[in-house]
Amino acid sequence: MFRIIQALNNNVALVKNEQGEQAVVMGLGIVFRKKKGDLIRPEQVEKIFSLKTEESKENFLMLLKNIPLDILTVTYNMIDKLVQNHQFPVQEYLYVTLTDHVYSVYQKLLKGTYQESRLPDISKEYVTEFSMAREAVEILSNKLSVNFPDDEIGRMALHFINAKGDYEISSNQEESARKRVLELVEEELSRNGIRRNAENSNLYDRLMIHLTYLINRLQTSQQDETSLVNMEDFVKSDYPKAFRIGQAIHRILEQEFKLDLSRSERVYLVLHIQRLLN
Structure with missing residues (x-):
């Protein structure tokens, strides 16, 4: 019962x-x-x-306020299936970021406003993630009765790449450090005209979720170490403002944790900031 x-x-x-x-x-x-x-x-x-966690509950309820239940359940089922079939451990926040992404793409496809990306091909470096993304595109196209384009394979693969693994904070000291760094990041965003409001609250919260998990990884000295030179060049040239803000946030993180942020982590952060700027 x-x-x-x-x-x-x-x-x-x-x-x-x-x-x-x-x-x-x-x-x-x-x-x-x-x-x-x-x-x-x-x-x-x-x-x-x-x-499984209080965070899981909060994420689901947050999404339910902004995203239709059918989109939410299809995406959750899809993630569960892919994670199980590929034995691919993911961080909890993938459910938030990928569900949000799927709904955004779904709306653009219905309105005819979808635009393809020019992301570099990194499929050879991330075979499993791209395989999962291909299956995701097929599942979504079938379940939502809208043709998700092949361009989405690369975009969704980035979500799986970024969410791989599971890192947790256990001590009060680490929790205090996380809050301090997030406050510094929010101050930096504010200096660049990015403040949370009614219109951007969803994207702003998604960015802060991403940063929370990034900080978790840094606190355990675990990063995605794969060098994505092409992706870094892409975001630097195409998203100059997001890249500049990202560099400032990088410096905050590096000063706090006394380590260099990997190129992959830099790229992921810039992509999140660009979404907020858009």
Whole structure:
């Protein structure tokens, strides 16, 4: 049996199972006339999304405020399937960034405003990630009845590349350092005219999520060390303002953690900043 923690709509609820584990359950009308504390029978449930951490729950609920449930569930299912089939461990925030990306692309395709990127080909360096991205494009095209272009393979591969691995912060000292660095980054963004507001809150929050996980990796001295020279040249020439802001943030991170930020990490950060500038 599942006990309702929060009813999200008539068909979706945040629940706890008999072991006290949190999940989101879905099924036609399973929450109709039910309230917090009521029970849902397992045979009524059509889909379950396990939320292993408090962060998982917060991410799902945040996305649900801004993204249609069908887009969210298709993307979550897709990530779970690809991670399992390819035995590819990912950081939790992939669910946020990739779901947000999928919805953005979906809207542009429907409106006819989609523009292809000119990202350099790095498929030989990241065979698994590109294989996952190809499957992702096929799954999304079938499930959402919109033809996601092959150009999306490279873009989605970047999400898998950036999210590989799992790093956690354990000590209060590390948590304090993370907050201090994020405050310095927010000050730098503000100096460049980037402040969180009602219009950019989603993209701003996505950037801060990315930075949180980047800081986690730096605190454990783990970075993506692959040199992406072509990608770095691309973002420097095509996104000069984002690159300049990224350089300032790099310096903050390097001063705090006393290490050089890898080229890959630099590229990922600039791409996130560019999205916010757009």
